[in-house]
Amino acid sequence: MSLTQSNEEKQQPISASQDEAQETWSPTEERRLVRKLDTIVLGILILCFFNFQLDRANIGNALTDNFLLDVGITQNWFNVGQQLLNAGIVLLEIPSNVVLYRIGPKIWIGVQILAWGLTSLFQAWQKGLGAFLTTRLLLGFLESGFIPGSLYTLSMWYKNSEISRRFGFFFLGNGIAQACGGLIAYGILHMRGVGGMAGWQWMFIIEGIMTVLSGLVFIGLFPGLPSDPVSLFSVRFFDEREIYILQQRVLLDDPSKELKSRSVRGSTILSTLGNFQVLLHIFLAMAGLAPTTALWSYAPTIVASFGYGRLQANALVSVGQWISVFLIVVAAFAADKTGRRGLVVLFGVTCQWAFMVAFKCLPDTSSSSLKFGILTMGAATCSWWHSVNGSWLSINAPRPEDRAIRM
Secondary structure, eight states: OOSOBBBHOOOOOHHHHHHHHTSOOHHHEEEHHHHHHIIIIHHHHHHHHHHHHHHHHHHHHHHGGHHHHHHHHHHHHHHHHHHHHHHHHHHHHHHHHHHHHHHHHHHHHHHHHHHHHHHHHHGHHHOOOHHHHHHHHHHHHHHHHHHHHHHHHHHHHHHHHHHHHHHHHHHHHHHHHHHHHHHHHHGGGTTTGGGGHHHHHHHHHHHHHHHHHHHHHHHHHOOOTTTBBBOOTTOSSSHHHHHHHHHHHHHHHOOGSSSOOOOOHHHHHHHHHHHHHHHHHHHHHHHHHHHHHHHHHHHHHHHHHTOOOOOHHHHHHHHHHHHHHHHHHHHHHHHHHHEEEEEEHHHHHHHHHHHHHHHHSSSSSSHHHHHHHHHHHHHHSSSSSSHHHHHHHHHHHHHHHHHHOOO
């Protein structure tokens, strides 16, 4: 299998009837509608992804505020809790997307956001090993379906030639949250002692409330899929003509996106999991995201070990993520412009591992500035290419049900 793919290779031949259908709206009208789509559908998902990442990563910031001592756990049990979080995500990602495929995103994703938001909020009062492990596993279960479900939803709203950019913009929510998370934590952690609570407790409370509010926005406003573009509370953003254009332009670009069934067969799941292309994407994702998870759990602690203050370290960690935000945008536009999604992904993985290995090989006598610089570039190159990997995987899916499993 070639690791590169041009837009022409995935372009569907246009019949005379397709030409006639395309003439029913102008390119200007379509561009205006796509901008509206970006504002509503993509904008809401970016907001929710921002809060998702704050909730997922704030445990690393909490470590710098005596979290282990306050809760009553050791470093080793903290590591176990983080692995339980990842296990919960892995176990329920596919089942979650099967449910989403059956009932649609406006219900399923909205319920998940509220559920993990409330869990994140109430973990501020956790005490003891049992509560910590239970909370981490529960968060893994509840967060498992958001990213794959959102990617599947976006793939159904946009043309294949637009997907890499939209996936990239979606992951900006993640990147900006990581970049701002340390700065937000730096401010909130100074609240230690307010109301008799620790700074990390206030962080969980405030960021949990933000997530719950974004979940309410999602449930109230998100228009679901092109086949049923109305929110759960019947809020309508598109008139009949706009709905027609939204549906037809996607089907003309890729007829396989037509929803012919709401069920996912077991054979589809098995064939997807055994597909060589899918396994390649999984390998690339694991190669990039496995070290990233560990890095963001301990990045503030690592930076503090260089001699910086504990709270200051939370702010310094954000430097690499601001660089990553820029790289996400560049990668998304490069992938859609050239169609060389495979090369973009391979370049991204290579850069990430180069900086990770360089950091590992630094002698202990290296200056704090050099250590921080290499770590920052390692953080900057972590997973900026992941959105392109997702769009590459989505475009190669032959049917909507396959796409739901692959995401």
